[in-house]
Amino acid sequence: MAGYSYSRPRRSITLTVLLGFLLVYSVLPLTWLLFSITKDQPDLLGSFGLWFGEGFALFDNLGQVFTYDGGIFSRWFLNTLVYVVVGAGGATLLATAGGYGLAKYRFRGRNAVFAVVLGAIAVPGTALAVPTFLLFSQLGLTNTMWAIILPSLVSPFGLYLMWVFAAEAVPTELLEAARVDGASELRTFFTISLRLLVPGIVTVALFAIVATWNNYFLPLIMLNDPNLYPLTLGLYRWLADASGIGAAPVFHLVITGAFLTIVPIVVVFLVLQRYWQSGLSTGSVKQ
């Protein structure tokens, strides 16, 4: 931590105010959102954005979000959970095993894997999406849940984070000692290494969860059936319904739905903040 002992720096009002502007900017849209979820459609159009409207429609809005369009919002919520649990969970498993293997073992082709994975971090995800769609449509995988889950399983950045983390966190002598005792490598992994890797695993999981929860481009191109949509795509559908010609006036549902989409991921972030902070520094210590 930066608690310098050479002097305890004086707090600066000027600096705090200056950075305060940035903080206001950061929370401005969220503040707008909090006021907006309390408004019905006419209030949204007619009242000032950063204050309450005439009525207080929050509970009406919440109720409508879950019943509009045959209650499909709950379905989108569950779909998102499936994508996150299977996709991000799988990505974390693969990255953990892979990063550990690369950090703690020497085998043929290891350097090639390193080069390829680093290169893959630089491949634009969306540039890959169109080719992935073309391939998946050949394989008949489009418009299925697998079309979202399979691509989510691979996180080169997660593998890299885990690699760097495992190299430091698991002492090689410990593995040697287990080997001398005759333990199999798999057993050593589960009984000894896994516990030491927990902070790294949580960090990788967190980034994978954010990526899957916020995934939009891939579902947009892969899915036709609204019953398979994640929240992000569902919201976009409502937005498009609300803005086209002959639009249904459902801006208030888009806004309340957006709020409900943000809440879980923000809670996850706040609860796990210790991890993302240490995880980011793991990444930057070793660039």
Added chain:
Amino acid sequence: MSAAPPIPRPRRGGRLSARVSRAGAGFVTPFLVAFALVFVAPLAYSLYLSLFRTQLVGGTRFVGLDNYAAVFVDPKFWDGALRVMLFLAVQVPVMLAIALVAALAIDSGRLHGRRLFRIGLFLPYAVPGVVAAMMWGFMYSDRVGLTGSLNDLAGFELLVPYTKQWLLVSIGNIVTWEFVGYNMLILYSALKTVPAETYEAAAIDGAGQFRIVRHIKLPAVRGALVIATVFSIIGSFQLFNEPQILKGLVPNLIPTSYTPNIYAYTLSFQGNQVSYAATVAIVMGVITAGIAYLVQLRGMRRDS
């Protein structure tokens, strides 16, 4: 990024080390299998596709590098490519400068409520890009948003986010909002790795705050800044979500070639020109990787 972390060579040779290295490869195999399926195979397949052309008359035939030649003289492609380059040349420096100032301010220990700043500034990163674009998209609009109220207050059209001239700035604002905190944290983490003794020594030498920033802190974040720049460049070239969402709100303002990614998307889903779409995606990927690589080389060379 450096070379692979070194691994102590196994001391015992023979059967044990063979078993151990087999186990090592076993840990990595599941990742590699998935990687081959969703990274390598799509790339290979689209490389293959890019060599063909499908026409209503005559069907699909091999055309060699014709699609690539076509991309290079396609005004719609260059319209989008130049736009994201302009975007990148302005938005990335602005965003990283703000992130750097914020990281230095938080690290200086001179702020009241440092924790609040760290969390508050990072919060937008957790917000899905779609939702971020929607919120700003609404706020930009005259009817639902804040722009109308602000313009009423000013008495004239002070802010016009939905015009041809200002649209790219409006998008840049959304992207900056989403990622400034994330970059701030990467830089802040790098600052925290400076050992306290370095600052003590500097203080004994009588160095002031600004000299400490210039000679200790800025060199300490250079590596992280290069990484952040590379990621931001990749992000800019991929620009899709924000303009695509705004297109939902103001359909007439954003053409189908607004960014290369929107162009490739339109080609494959509305134009049914998959070969050409694959070619656009490949060309854009190569340009991106090339520029990211150059930045990394340059940034790292100054290091030594």
